[in-house]
Amino acid sequence: MFTQAEERSFGLAHSVFLLVGVWLLYQLLKALYNVSPLHPLSHFPGPKLAAATYLPEFYYDVVKFGCYTKEIGAMHEKYGPLVRINPNEVHCNDIAFADAIYAVGGRKRDKPIHQVNGTALGQAGFGTVDHDVHRMRRSPVAKFFSRAMIAQLEPDVQRLVQKLCDKLLTQSKPFDVTMAYSCFTSDAISGYAFGESFGFLEQEGWYPNFREPTAAVLQPVFIFRFFPWTKASASLGKLFVDYLPKDIALMIRTLQIDLPGRIRNVKSNIDADVHLDRPNIFDSLLRSDLNALDKEPQRLTDEAGAVAAAGTETTSWALAVMTYHLLKQPLLLDKLTQELEGVVDDATKLPDWTVLEHLPYLSAVIQEGLRLSYGVSARTARIATEENLIYRGEWNKKPVELVVPKGYAVGMSAAVTHHNEGTFPHSNEFVPERWLDDQNQRRKDMDRSMLAFSKGSRSCLGMNLALCELNLCLTALVLRVLPHMSLYGTTYEDVAYHHDMFIPMTKDNRGIHVTIQQ
Numbered sequence: 445m446f447t448q449a450e451e452r453s454f455g456l457a458h459s460v461f462l463l464v465g466v467w468l469l470y471q472l473l474k475a476l477y478n479v480s481p482l483h484p485l486s487h488f489p490g491p492k493l494a495a496a497t498y499l500p501e502f503y504y505d506v507v508k509f510g511c512y513t514k515e516i517g518a519m520h521e522k523y524g525p526l527v528r529i530n531p532n533e534v535h536c537n538d539i540a541f542a543d544a545i546y547a548v549g550g551r552k553r554d555k556p557i558h559q560v561n562g563t564a565l566g567q568a569g570f571g572t573v574d575h576d577v578h579r580m581r582r583s584p585v586a587k588f589f590s591r592a593m594i595a596q597l598e599p600d601v602q603r604l605v606q607k608l609c610d611k612l613l614t615q616s617k618p619f620d621v622t623m624a625y626s627c628f629t630s631d632a633i634s635g636y637a638f639g640e641s642f643g644f645l646e647q648e649g650w651y652p653n654f655r656e657p658t659a660a661v662l663q664p665v666f667i668f669r670f671f672p673w674t675k676a677s678a679s680l681g682k683l684f685v686d687y688l689p690k691d692i693a694l695m696i697r698t699l700q701i702d703l704p705g706r707i708r709n710v711k712s713n714i715d716a717d718v719h720l721d722r723p724n725i726f727d728s729l730l731r732s733d734l735n736a737l738d739k740e741p742q743r744l745t746d747e748a749g750a751v752a753a754a755g756t757e758t759t760s761w762a763l764a765v766m767t768y769h770l771l772k773q774p775l776l777l778d779k780l781t782q783e784l785e786g787v788v789d790d791a792t793k794l795p796d797w798t799v800l801e802h803l804p805y806l807s808a809v810i811q812e813g814l815r816l817s818y819g820v821s822a823r824t825a826r827i828a829t830e831e832n833l834i835y836r837g838e839w840n841k842k843p844v845e846l847v848v849p850k851g852y853a854v855g856m857s858a859a860v861t862h863h864n865e866g867t868f869p870h871s872n873e874f875v876p877e878r879w880l881d882d883q884n885q886r887r888k889d890m891d892r893s894m895l896a897f898s899k900g901s902r903s904c905l906g907m908n909l910a911l912c913e914l915n916l917c918l919t920a921l922v923l924r925v926l927p928h929m930s931l932y933g934t935t936y937e938d939v940a941y942h943h944d945m946f947i948p949m950t951k952d953n954r955g956i957h958v959t960i961q962q
């Protein structure tokens with residue numbers, strides 16, 4: 445005979461087993477449906493387990509950490525240009541299909557919720573699922589990044605470039621140059637966004653900066669993706685900021701305390717009818733005709749976080765990759781120096797970005813640097829909500845025709861596309877010449893093969909700023925600093941893509957250490 449308490453606990457255990465059993469049965473039936481011919485993606489090639497469940501993606505991204513992109517690259521070698529990488533998503537390794545996937549001209553493209561779940565900045569344009577809401581949020585920010593607006597900002601970038609070079613030349617001990625570049629790019633975007641720069645270049649050394657903190661806050665990206673409810677924990681960060689490791693604390697303080705504070709300041713200036721000589725992005729956003737909900741402090745803080753994060757590490761990593769390869773291959777550095785000396789008389793007073801960008805070899809070095817720094821290395825997918833996407837290509841000399849049905853995600857990854865050996869032979873090598881023709885002029889047709897800034901309606905908003913920074917900064921570095929700089933214990937492993945947390949990561953993330961000969 446059982447006591448009443450024992451009967452109650454048996455009853456509870458029985459209910460739990462039943463619930464788990466029903467859940468498992470449901471998962472099994474769903475997996476069977478996913479691989480059955482009834483599923484709209486059933487005609488796509490790929491591993492059966494990936495078609496049935498998210499387990500392979502979970503294993504490679506969460507357990508092995510950020511390795512699914514590499515696995516996807518291997519799937520393309522086995523299955524062809526389009527593969528099914530999870531029950532609801534297809535991945536493409538044919539740049540000819542990119543314009544259909546990313547689309548411009550009013551063709552609607554949502555972002556998949558599974559992808560957006562990975563970001564804690566869900567209310568920024570960048571983290572917005574719906575095409576129309578994204579358009580509404582992007583356009584008031586976009587006007588700040590037109591070529592005309594960046595031309596107005598250029599004197600500030602020129603000043604920061606010279607400040608960076610002056611400071612680099614005073615370094616007497618080995619240091620990690622990625623930190624220096626991160627200080628430069630953060631100062632450039634923060635001044636423009638909030639009217640007041642973070643001032644990282646002003647400080648004594650290179651710390652603090654956003655490089656390691658960005659890596660620290662991106663750590664949970666895959667956990668968030670699979671367990672979106674854990675994102676709630678991110679907002680608790682500010683309560684524990686004094687007890688967190690210093691990297692994470694800096695980012696939490698910036699995202700949850702400093703940025704909301706800056707936005708409140710901008711708002712109180714507007715309320716007090718203060719008009720600035722030079723408008724900044726958030727002043728303009730708060731004055732724009734965005735609806736009241738989109739001007740809520742949390743929404744704008746997410747937008748500020750996205751602009752600050754997107755505008756910092758991508759550009760500074762591209763500079764770091766170019767620095768490494770130019771120091772490693774002095775012949776390339778000589779060739780670039782010769783070209784630059786032809787147009788620059790005094791490296792402390794550079795020509796405009798619009799002059800520099802027409803120099804073929806400088807432009808080729810920047811393209812190659814962008815190719816091997818990737819921007820966003822992980823896949824970024826889109827959902828065509830109103831039309832099927834028809835793919836026509838070739839695989840193993842046989843024609844391939846596949847239809848991605850509307851409502852399903854299809855994406856590409858720079859870390860896969862930029863290593864397509866058909867387009868970029870010896871793709872791991874840094875070869876600026878691949879961007880030049882026989883006459884040493886830029887092969888513009890090659891630009892179509894790049895995904896660094898993504899494409900279409902949700903492509904990089906800050907591309908003009910990034911290119912302005914890269915042209916000016918690389919020119920000044922080559923003429924003023926690199927002749928005095930040497931690598932210090934840095935190897936190819938320290939720049940080579942190894943895994944991703946949305947942005948590319950190297951094996952041990954040691955940075956790029958250099959010394960300056962005085």
Ligand code: HEM
Binds near residue numbers: 569756814897903909
């Ligand atoms: C070398 C430099 C850069 C590279 C390679 C790069 C690359 C990218 C890529 C690939 C995306 C698309 C991400 C996706 O599809 O989910 C993106 C989006 C974005 N980038 Fe950049 N970026 C760079 C610099 C910048 C800078 C300097 C800013 C300045 C604010 C910026 C702001 C943004 C924003 C706001 C978005 C989101 C756009 C949207 O969703 O509408 N980026 N960037």
